[in-house]
Amino acid sequence: MGILRFRLKMQNPGLRQFAYALSVLVTTILGFAFVISANYPGYLNGDSLYQLQEALSETYGDWHSPSITVLWSVLLDFLPGPVGFIVFDNLLIWSALAGLALALRPRLGAWSYLILFMPLLPGAFNYLGHVHTDAMLAAILLAGASLAYLAQCDWRSRRLAICLQIAANLFIAAGFLTRLNAVFCLIPLLLYANSNLGARRTILLSGAVLAVLPLIYSVQNTLLQVPNSHPGDSIKTYQLLALSYHEQENQFPGKWREEEARQIVESCYSPVQWDTASNWGQCRFISQNLRAQGLWGSRTLTESWLKAIIDHPRSYFAMLVPTFKKSMFDPNSRQMLYSADNPWGWMVQDNPPRPDTQIAQDYARSKLNDRVGRPWVFGLLSVIGLLTLFRLNLQSTKEGRFALAVLLSGLIYLITYFFFNVSAEYRYFYWCGFAAYLGLIIVILCALKTARKRPPTATRSHAERAVKLTSLVIAAFSAGMITFAFTFNLPATKRIITLTPLDEKPVSVTRIGSTATPLWMAPAFEGDTRPMTWDWIGHAYQSTSRLSPVVASLDGLRQTIEIKLETGPDNGRVAIDEVGMHRVVDTYSEQPGIQTIQLPPSPGEQRKKRRFNTGVSNTALIYVLGLLFLFLRLTRARAAQ
Structure with missing residues (x-):
């Protein structure tokens, strides 16, 4: 009887509305x-x-x-x-x-x-x-x-x-x-x-x-x-640096020493972020030189940036894709569950964490949250929401128009970072996630509500057709760039470097890696390092009396490789070998220190580069046009019924 009485009460519309509002509030x-x-x-x-x-x-x-x-x-x-x-x-x-x-x-x-x-x-x-x-x-x-x-x-x-x-x-x-x-x-x-x-x-x-x-x-x-x-000049600086790498020629305006121009081309570009060229990066001389010459924030820098894009449009497009790919599929700092040291002690309790903090951190680090919560998923959900909305003619409803605005806002913001991006950071796409989820949820609710009674297919005005076409162009471009980026890889070179001790005195190597890897994410040894009989002591590989080599195999961009060797009064000589290169380095010094050896890349092959850039732009265009045609067909199918 109690259950029946409760059900009868809940049939009262006012009571149901109150219960719903109360559940929302709680x-x-x-x-x-x-x-x-x-x-x-x-x-x-x-x-x-x-x-x-x-x-x-x-x-x-x-x-x-x-x-x-x-x-x-x-x-x-x-x-x-x-x-x-x-x-x-x-x-x-x-x-x-x-x-x-x-x-x-x-x-x-x-x-x-x-x-x-x-x-x-x-x-x-x-x-x-x-x-x-x-x-x-x-x-x-x-x-x-x-x-x-x-x-x-x-x-x-x-x-x-x-x-x-x-x-x-x-x-x-x-x-x-x-x-x-x-x-x-x-x-x-x-x-x-x-x-x-x-x-x-x-x-x-x-x-x-x-x-x-x-x-x-x-x-x-x-x-x-x-x-x-002029923070916006970080975008121009990063893109000029990337174009310098792709064109194998310094694209920056102003005066540069020969060694600086060489580093710009061979040692500083990273598809991950612009930090290498910033005031805190290993190629900080770029930002410092631009400021010293009065170019930072100047019309000259803007004109040089635009001219480089106009002169090298295919290289410009090929330069945009790798940072976008990193942003979509493996962005940096997805959780950032740490607090920077500060003098006020404002830190999230983490050792040990509170029970609710532990639950939140475990979920944030979980495979579900990390793998599903990626920008490419947000883009995909937004496109699915738009196609469903137009296919079912939901844009004719008030909620459908709201979902359309939210989904387009998220997609437009996402694709903004295809053109204007200085770092593959997850945080840039946070609104895209909220927009994708909210828009898609409302589209699904609208579809369920109108499952038995579809909105009538009315004759559309020119404005409505323009909105639909514009929306599908944005969806096709977003989906096309995400799909194309997934298959895209910059041409890489495989380099094998050996370090062979030449006498009984020890040789210690602390780093083998690209000079362009951002400092905060650079491992001491990039690629595959085989130490043979060398011993790991502290933070370095140290040679032994067997005089066997260290073999480092690195797959990466055509950039300078950096080798750091410890020096001191007890240190010996080492031979550094690569195809076409042999160099003997003496690591003896009266005082302990670090000696840096830089191995430049082999000369570039411009013809292959041009063919690659042309193929990249042509293939991307095919992706976008093909998806646009498909989307137009998909969204037309329902209206024809």
């Missing part, structure tokens, strides 16, 4: 509380520690978002250290999802409750407790998207709808102040947020918001006295 509070507790006081890395110092001193730079630094300085008045940052992030994320779950229920049913579990999905969970500008960007854009949908709901108060629409525009615009390169992914969100105004007014208002953003940024920096250090 789940939101529990999720928020768990994230904050498990990650307290928040993970700080080197970049966020530097930004924290700016917030504490209220001095602002443009390598990190001044807007976020100002926000953080305000939060510090209420919550010390990193905790205020992650509390604000998670307040935005969980409240935005709660608002969506409540607003979607009347139209998509109780399954809308599942949206609340989106932050726990693979990849989305990674940075909930991390102090990152990219985590803040995801929270701000998610809040803006949620407000945009709420503004489209049927409110009795017109004033409330207008307030929600204004708030949505403000949050979406704040994405630009958080990351300037996010400007492109704001376009679909702004168009959706203002879509109730009619096509012409929507375009005008959204365009006006985008146009005024650079002015707001400039005024902000003037008021905060932010020096213009």
